[in-house]
Amino acid sequence: MAILGATSFALGLKAPYYAVVFSSQRRQGDQGYAAMGDRMVELAAQQPGYLGVESVRGADGFGITVSYWDSEQAIAKWKAHAEHQEAQRKGWSDWYAHFELRVAKVERAYAMQAV
Amino acid sequence: MAILGATSFALGLKAPYYAVVFSSQRRQGDQGYAAMGDRMVELAAQQPGYLGVESVRGADGFGITVSYWDSEQAIAKWKAHAEHQEAQRKGWSDWYAHFELRVAKVERAYAMQAV
DSSP: OOOOOGGGSOOSOOSSEEEEEEEEEEOSSOTTHHHHHHHHHHHHTTSTTEEEEEEEEOTTSEEEEEEEESOHHHHHHHHHOHHHHHHHHHIIIIIEEEEEEEEEEEEEEEEEEOO | OOOOOGGGSOOSOOSSEEEEEEEEEEOSSOTTHHHHHHHHHHHHTTSTTEEEEEEEEOTTSEEEEEEEESOHHHHHHHHHOHHHHHHHHHIIIIIEEEEEEEEEEEEEEEEEEOO
């Protein structure tokens, strides 16, 4: 198990803000998922109100992605983005066997980093 | 990539409820982590107000665990549990290079499961 830098973390956020917790079980096969996933990460980061993302998927295909936003309005606009809508359709039809999506208001946070 | 059942998901929750989003980067070596992790999952599930947990860690040692609770009071009690306090100390000293912990109120949720 390697020790990585902190690039996987969403840093510097000041509560309150919003988190979208997306837990998902992939189906078998890529079916365009990897390319679209990269594009969605790139596109999300360009949206107003985007604060960051943390994401991990295990070898069994279960994953959790948490994206952070400054308002519910920003989340709603991202959900309605045309290219993201197309990805959502593919998610339902091709990529996921099951997902749970939760929109939550982060009220407090703390952190530890070894130095 | 295997298709698993829905056992990885926290199911049947009714908003509003609370989520503790714990994102972490492991250090190298087990140092008692696996056994303590199993014990914490078992112990958390016995606490009043516990609703469920979702957890995944990648091969690079970055992981996200989201635990769900019915109130902030339940989260505070779990944080203060003596055996959990000992695990938290080990987390700081031995297991994690970096973590971010966020307490959030889940305001709405939706889900999809292929049938």
